[in-house]
Amino acid sequence: MDFMQLGRSLALSAGLFMSAGMAQVHAQTPPAGLPGNYPAKPVRIYVGVAAGGGTDISARLVAKYMSERWGQQFLVENKVSNAGSVIALDFLSKQKPDAYQLQVPAFSTYLGAVLVAKLPYDVLTTFDPIAQFTRGPMVLAVTNSLPATSVKEFIDYVKKNPDKLNYASTGPGSSAHITAEYFLHAAGGLRMQHIPYKGTGAGMADFLAGRVQMFFGSPVGMMPQAKKGVVRVLAVTSATRLKSQPDLPALAESLPGFEYSLWYGLIGPAGMPRPIISALNRLVNEVLAIPEVNSRLSADGSEIVTDTPEAFNEVMTRSLRSIEKLVKDTGLDLSEAR
Numbered sequence: 001m002d003f004m005q006l007g008r009s010l011a012l013s014a015g016l017f018m019s020a021g022m023a024q025v026h027a028q029t030p031p032a033g034l035p036g037n038y039p040a041k042p043v044r045i046y047v048g049v050a051a052g053g054g055t056d057i058s059a060r061l062v063a064k065y066m067s068e069r070w071g072q073q074f075l076v077e078n079k080v081s082n083a084g085s086v087i088a089l090d091f092l093s094k095q096k097p098d099a100y101q102l103q104v105p106a107f108s109t110y111l112g113a114v115l116v117a118k119l120p121y122d123v124l125t126t127f128d129p130i131a132q133f134t135r136g137p138m139v140l141a142v143t144n145s146l147p148a149t150s151v152k153e154f155i156d157y158v159k160k161n162p163d164k165l166n167y168a169s170t171g172p173g174s175s176a177h178i179t180a181e182y183f184l185h186a187a188g189g190l191r192m193q194h195i196p197y198k199g200t201g202a203g204m205a206d207f208l209a210g211r212v213q214m215f216f217g218s219p220v221g222m223m224p225q226a227k228k229g230v231v232r233v234l235a236v237t238s239a240t241r242l243k244s245q246p247d248l249p250a251l252a253e254s255l256p257g258f259e260y261s262l263w264y265g266l267i268g269p270a271g272m273p274r275p276i277i278s279a280l281n282r283l284v285n286e287v288l289a290i291p292e293v294n295s296r297l298s299a300d301g302s303e304i305v306t307d308t309p310e311a312f313n314e315v316m317t318r319s320l321r322s323i324e325k326l327v328k329d330t331g332l333d334l335s336e337a338r
Helices: 004-019 054-070 086-093 106-116 151-160 175-186 200-208 219-227 274-288 291-297 309-330
Strands: 043-047 074-078 101-103 127-137 139-143 165-168 195-196 214-217 231-236 261-269
Touching: 043 054, 043 086, 043 214, 054 074, 054 261, 054 274, 054 291, 086 101, 086 127, 086 219, 086 261, 106 261, 106 309, 127 274, 127 309, 139 219, 151 231, 165 175, 165 200, 175 195, 175 214, 175 309, 200 214, 200 219, 214 219, 219 231, 261 274, 261 309, 274 291, 274 309
Parallel strands: 043 074, 043 101, 165 195, 165 214
Antiparallel strands: 101 261, 127 261, 139 214, 139 231
16 A cells, blocks of 8 residues: 555545534535436435545545535445446546446546546546545655754765665555656756565565665655654655645755646546535535644645645646656656556
8 A cells, every 4th residue: 555545545534433412414405406306316426445444535535525515315336346437447448428326536536547547538537526625745864873953964875875765655556656766857857776675564664774765755744754853754755845844845945847746636527516515615625714624634644635626737747747747757656456
């Protein structure tokens, strides 16, 4: 499991257990006049990963409150295969654009499906974005043994020591791997050795012991280690600073244009009626504003996003194209991406 996904799964799972017995949201009715009296029957939301992961838990949490607010069932169904999210994306691409078949993809699996599986269609035109749930940036962390206390100092140090430093990841194609390669490329083609690990625990153990010198991880996993003085967190990968960490620089302040944030959101087949897309977007945004939902989804350091379908489309397009360019420019091999 990816480092970010592990932290998210634990945080969300804890929130689900803590919610037992909490007050329910009063049922409302959908907006009148939607095409076909939508939703006239249950809506299915597909997830391309196994039950219990961050994507699955996020989807079930949001779907639960969507059902309660509109008085109609939004049912989450897991469509899983060895190809990860490919089967769910492929299935969704063949459905009628009536908004009764939707999906919650995670950026990491969505990216893998596009860049590794080589799908026979462009996901940016085959699916309509409805609403983004969250954005989850990573942080650049380095060991205390390095004489670098800022991004600039770290870049300068790596330039002077090509191929002498290592960075950890949770495997080829993982978020930690892609982010590290993106950073090395954006910083002018820095050269470090990639050390892939089979899980977060082993990678973190070697990182904390100083056997690898750089690790991109989640804020919730890295910031406590930084506060203990075990590692140094130099920057966050979002385009701007986090509201929760205003003193932590964004990498874009040193590398203009740099942005890498994982996202969760709701999409459907292209061609869905615009009134339904708009209504679903407003519904999701209302659900995200519920304090209980907000606190659970942000428990891993992610930030809640309440915006338009058009804004979500821009996020999807920008993130995908930036990584496509990285792969093209560097020849990065993601053939073993998970």
